[in-house]
Amino acid sequence: MSTTSTKSFRFAGIQLHVTSDKEVNLRHAVEKVKEASKNGARVVCLPEIFNSPYQSSLFPQYAEDVSDPSSPSPKALSDVAKEEKIYLIGGSIPEREAINGEDKIYNTCLIYGPDGKLLAKHRKVHLFDIDVPGKITFRESDTLTGGNDVTVFPTEWCDIGVGICYDIRFPELAQVATSKGSKMLVYPGAFNMTTGPAHWELLLRSRAVDNQLFVAGVAPARNLESSYHSWGHTSVIEPWGSVLSTTEEGPSIVYADIDLDRVDDFRSSIPTLRQKRRDLYELVEK
Numbered sequence: 001m002s003t004t005s006t007k008s009f010r011f012a013g014i015q016l017h018v019t020s021d022k023e024v025n026l027r028h029a030v031e032k033v034k035e036a037s038k039n040g041a042r043v044v045c046l047p048e049i050f051n052s053p054y055q056s057s058l059f060p061q062y063a064e065d066v067s068d069p070s071s072p073s074p075k076a077l078s079d080v081a082k083e084e085k086i087y088l089i090g091g092s093i094p095e096r097e098a099i100n101g102e103d104k105i106y107n108t109c110l111i112y113g114p115d116g117k118l119l120a121k122h123r124k125v126h127l128f129d130i131d132v133p134g135k136i137t138f139r140e141s142d143t144l145t146g147g148n149d150v151t152v153f154p155t156e157w158c159d160i161g162v163g164i165c166y167d168i169r170f171p172e173l174a175q176v177a178t179s180k181g182s183k184m185l186v187y188p189g190a191f192n193m194t195t196g197p198a199h200w201e202l203l204l205r206s207r208a209v210d211n212q213l214f215v216a217g218v219a220p221a222r223n224l225e226s227s228y229h230s231w232g233h234t235s236v237i238e239p240w241g242s243v244l245s246t247t248e249e250g251p252s253i254v255y256a257d258i259d260l261d262r263v264d265d266f267r268s269s270i271p272t273l274r275q276k277r278r279d280l281y282e283l284v285e286k
């Protein structure tokens, strides 16, 4: 099945069941990416931290050197992108890099093109450090270092910006990715049972309307055996702000046909991107 034209493509967000067994997670991710591709998806996204449990103390143990193409997660992602000839936004994995003899760990999204080559890499810029008394405390900075780049990658249909989970709370990052030409923003993410119901859809819809583009958020399925319970609800939002496609908490694949005319139509009928008062304010990328 193919739904691809120059102005549209099928997107798939894989709400993966993630376990503590990396090999099982990778095998399962590859199977689901193949299924999405067979169903016509040309751009496929996995969830945040899809090869490991979402737990700061475990990130060093699961981390991989992604500059080594034989590392298991980069290799699995590259091979399946090439085999299926798709763009694959590889959710995220803990990445290890030795800098001056000291290991740094990042929450990293690897993006592969249809030839299996690495197209871009996004290291989560804003670390998820929160403390909501009696509800949830999480400190990614216990083990992770933040990235320093805004990430936008090209496809044959449009440029796509990528952020990871907590990055969605920072509208400036989305605005910079939009100013670089993105017509879609994709966030692998893993909101939780406190902030998920309150903010996940609201933030996805807000970024879509602010920037007049498609937004996807791709989460792991809820696994009650793990210490972190994901909200799930992988969703795709269209530029007008409506939910195009969504799901609940179980494992699933969420498909959406991305019609880029909807970006152009919205931007020309409500031209806020052109009406910014740069004499009063300006967003500067450093």
Ligand SMILES: O=C(O)CCC(=O)C(=O)O
Binding pocket: 048, 127, 128, 164, 165, 166, 167, 169, 189, 190, 191, 192, 195, 196, 199
């Ligand atoms: O912002 C939130 O509420 C959740 C963020 C999160 O889970 C993450 O960054 O991994």
